[in-house]
Amino acid sequence: MDFLSGLRRNWRQFNPPVAAKHDDALKFGILGAANIAPLALILPAKSHPQVIIHAVAARDKTRATAFANKRGIPVVKDSYEELLDDPAIDVVYIPLPTGLHLEWALKALAKGKHVLLEKPATSNAQEAEILHHHRLLNQSSEGPVLMEAFHSRFAPGWQQFLAVLDPPNISHAIAKAMVPSYIASDDDIRFNYSISGGALLDLGTYPLASVRDAFGAEPEECIDAKMTRMAPPREKCDHTFYAKFRFPNGGIGEVKGTLRAPKTHLSLPSIIVTHKPVPAPEEAKKAGDKDTEVTRTRKVTFCNLLWPTNYHYVTVEDKFEIRDAGSSTMKREYTKTETKKAYTFREMDRDLAGETHWSTYRYMLEEFVNKIKGRQGSGVFVSHEESIAQSRALDMIYEKSGLGLRPTSKRVSKFV
Known part of the structure; x- marks a missing residue:
């Protein structure tokens, strides 16, 4: 079905x-x-x-x-x-x-x-x-x-993903986007330096924005960056990129991608976010022992960063560890996994416009028109400061590389 x-x-x-x-x-x-x-x-x-x-x-x-x-x-x-x-x-x-x-x-x-x-x-x-x-x-x-x-970023599925994150407690996030080489030939406009070509500035904007969205903060430093250049005469442009950032909470965000994946490569762009262990008092209550401590370590995967309205899933994996109070010895561990999807905001119990046949672009157009008409809409918008921050992060990668x-x-x- x-x-x-x-x-x-x-x-x-x-x-x-x-x-x-x-x-x-x-x-x-x-x-x-x-x-x-x-x-x-x-x-x-x-x-x-x-x-x-x-x-x-x-x-x-x-x-x-x-x-x-x-x-x-x-x-x-x-x-x-x-x-x-x-x-x-x-x-x-x-x-x-x-x-x-x-x-x-x-x-x-x-x-x-x-x-x-x-x-x-x-x-x-x-x-x-x-x-x-x-x-x-x-x-x-x-x-x-x-x-x-x-x-x-306007898709309900992406908002569903953000809703299950705990940004201050994120320890690591990695986002990837790999595109087969036949999508962009060597003479494609994407590799024209004079008009700002390069894989990072084209494809890389998606994984970079997703990592920034996940942390809900701007990176303090790009601690590593590597670019694979095109062959001459397009050597000023990258076709493959990697970057590692440090965020204000001490977490690490990684971004990687390419426009030169093998022609047989099949994968959807994705992000995996891992959290620090945090107390889980509700699970401790279920254990029925007041001297028991339970911690939760959450990992969240979002599949299909580019076109989540076509297909996506959000997997939430919570690993629980039970210890006696004050002890470092684990007595028991177990994992709970849940998969979520949202093709309309109604599936998130939000009474907002949208239909299952709306594409990401249709959701975006809705909010752009709402802004012009002075309507509230979903509240999702790409602000001027957001666009500037994204551009600064892109610059950090190019400079570090x-x-x-x-x-x-x-x-x-x-x-x-």
């Missing part, structure tokens, strides 16, 4: 119901005919009554026209500038290469447009500070909304 329901859920994500559009629907324009746009915005917009995909622009208008015709977008603009100048457009979605994000996000904000900006939001922390602390975002509460499109930061825009002086 779970298998069949999973098939139905995934089929519906790629074939969502089409909602009637409200009179106050937001009109979106897309900068660039990027491959991610259909999955990240066009598809989830179909079921959102307050989102209309109105226009697209690309550097090659022929490509933009073909893109629009295939996806039913009514307006094709001659240039990015013409799209930003259109008063009918309320929101701009920017899936351009990372090295172009700062320039075009600020140009869109200057035109009064709300901006949904693909992750990573910027090439480095300097750019993140410029963008997210820019005066264009601080004029008034009625000003434009800017959000980094970190879709996976010796590979160096991704380049700052040559036009940065225009945006300060």
Whole structure:
């Protein structure tokens, strides 16, 4: 039954119901005919009554026209500038290469447009500070909304995972993401240094954010980092990465991944979080002996960091150890294991919007629109400070590895 329901859920994500559009629907324009746009915005917009995909622009208008015709977008603009100048457009979605994000996000904000900006939001922390602390975002509460499109963090399954963690008592977390080499060829745009290429800045954002979310804190130090470089002439870009951080509570977080896993490699990106032993008074009561001490060591596994709405699970493994009070000798141990899943917030007993066919991107779009419309929603959002903190952590890895930061825009002086 779970298998069949999973098939139905995934089929519906790629074939969502089409909602009637409200009179106050937001009109979106897309900068660039990027491959991610259909999955990240066009598809989830179909079921959102307050989102209309109105226009697209690309550097090659022929490509933009073909893109629009295939996806039913009514307006094709001659240039990015013409799209930003259109008063009918309320929101701009920017899936351009990372090295172009700062320039075009600020140009869109200057035109009064709300901006949904693909992750990573910027090439480095300097750019993140410029963008997210820019005066264009601080004029008034009625000003434009800017959000980094970190879709996976909006999924109910991810919130379910966070709910079973005890951040102050986490001792170790390791997150991995391994992608077969056929996904990105050597000449893929992901490995173009001039526009901020590299596996860490692309794939690595997911495991890094997951470790930071788990600890609920920012790393104090990157104590180790290793990068495997691409072959010349792309040697400034990494295809495989590893990093180890120390967090304020003394815990260790590890991040590893690659865009060069063997072609036969099959695994879903995951995170495993181990906690320190803590007293378990409820279990001690069950033991029925007031001189008995029980400790619990919790390990939590989350499977599928990138697309948890397609499939995921949260496994909570609690190991209990029983000792006589004041003794270091263990008398008995036992383990309790529970597996949780949540494809809607209702499965977490939270009365919030969502359907089993909603993708991570659809959950994200819901909260982005809620923010623009001034609604509370689920409370999940990628704040400006969160995006800056993520960028700082990425910089820490690049600096520690010796590979160096991704380049700052040559036009940065225009945006300060």
